[in-house]
Amino acid sequence: MDQAISADGTRIAFEQVGAGPTVVIVGGAFSLAADGNALASALAEAGFRVVTIDRRGRGSSDDKRGSTPEDEADDLAAVIEAAGGEAIVLGHSSGAVLALYAAARGAPIRSLFLSEPPFRFGTDEPAADLPRRLQQLVDDGRSDEAVVTFQLEGVGLPPEMVEQIRNSDQFVPLVPLAQSTVYDATLTAQVSTPPREMLSVTQPVTILRGEQTFPILVAAADRLASEIDGAELVIVPESVMHRPDPVATARVVRERV
Template sequence: MQTTTSADGTTIAFESIGDGPPVVIVGGAFSVAADGTPLASALTEVGFSAITIDRRGRGASGDKRGTVPEDEVDDLAAVIEAVGGEPAVLGHSSGGVLALYAASRGVPISGLFLSEPPFGFGDGEQLRLLADRLQRLVDEGKGEDAVVAFQLEGVKLPREMVESIRQSDMFPALVPLAQSTVYDARLTAQLSTPTPQMLSVSKPVTILRGEQTFPLLIAAADQLAARMDAADLVIVPESVMHRPDPAATARVVRERA
């Protein structure tokens, strides 16, 4: 992996594959750069280069106590500067919230692809309180409890699904990412309702969602599209339950980038 340095001195790791116009992939909660590899590979097959990122507090990237959403904007800006040019950015879940916020703050982005961004349109205070509680759990060495609390209250997964995940082989890999749940909660709390600047970004915006996904994500995508005059909503049937289908998503990017 390559690395760059964010404005506050935090090391941010990223990986680039392929040739062609660049697309930066920004993952959501609990995701690291490697999780974006299938999508990155699909993008290279349709003529792009693809860049995946370990957001701060994840994988090979560094961290800094007191991180706020503006720090993650700086992280994305540092990666884009390292890559060069003005790439398209494909943000999934909270990564979509971050991508739109970054564009509104002047980060050089040629176009946005926002995959099921979880805008709550009004539940920011609840998420802010959750972020504070998650930080206390992490500080007390209770990373497992933080992961579960975020899944239940931040992502709003059904309790039986969360219990199944906790008993699965994947759970141990989630625990080291517990600190990042604080950052996702802070991001979606501060930006529960998109700012006027976010709603009026001048770059092309494509909002993607599946037909079969969580109702709150359907509502979020549809409401965001209704509030953004210049945005297009694209339904991707192949993407199911908040999992973007790599090949189908890459085709949408190819058609619109």
């Protein structure tokens, strides 16, 4: 993997595939660069150079105690600079929140594609102390409990689904990513209702969501599209239950760039 050096010295790992205009994919909670491979391949086939990232505290990237949303925005800016200096950014879930946040802070982003960003706009907000409790669980060596707590309180998954995940092979790879739940919970709490700076970005903004997805994500996408001047809302039928369809998503990007 290639590496970019963020403003605080943290090394951020990324991979590249394809040729053409650069698209940086920013994944959501628990995602690694490799989780974007199918989408990256579809975008590469559509004529793009695609960059996938291990966000800080994940995979091959480094981490620093006390990292902030500002640090993660700097990470994205550093990757874009390392990949050529300007990029289209496609963020999914909390990665979409981060992409919009980084754009508002001046990251060299050409255009934004935001896939089902989990803005809550003051509705059903997680407890304010969630990031602190997640950090305490990680510090106490209870990373598995941090993962479960984030799934229950941060994401809002039903307890039976969380228990099913915990008892499956899916759970083991999530545990090493527990520290990143602190960062996701902090970011989404800090800008749960996006401030004026985020709603007034000058880049073209396309907001994507599936027809069949969680109601809170439908509400978030639709409201965000109505509050960002000139934003386009695109409903992607092929994307189901918070899983962006690679080919359909690549088609949306290709048609708008």
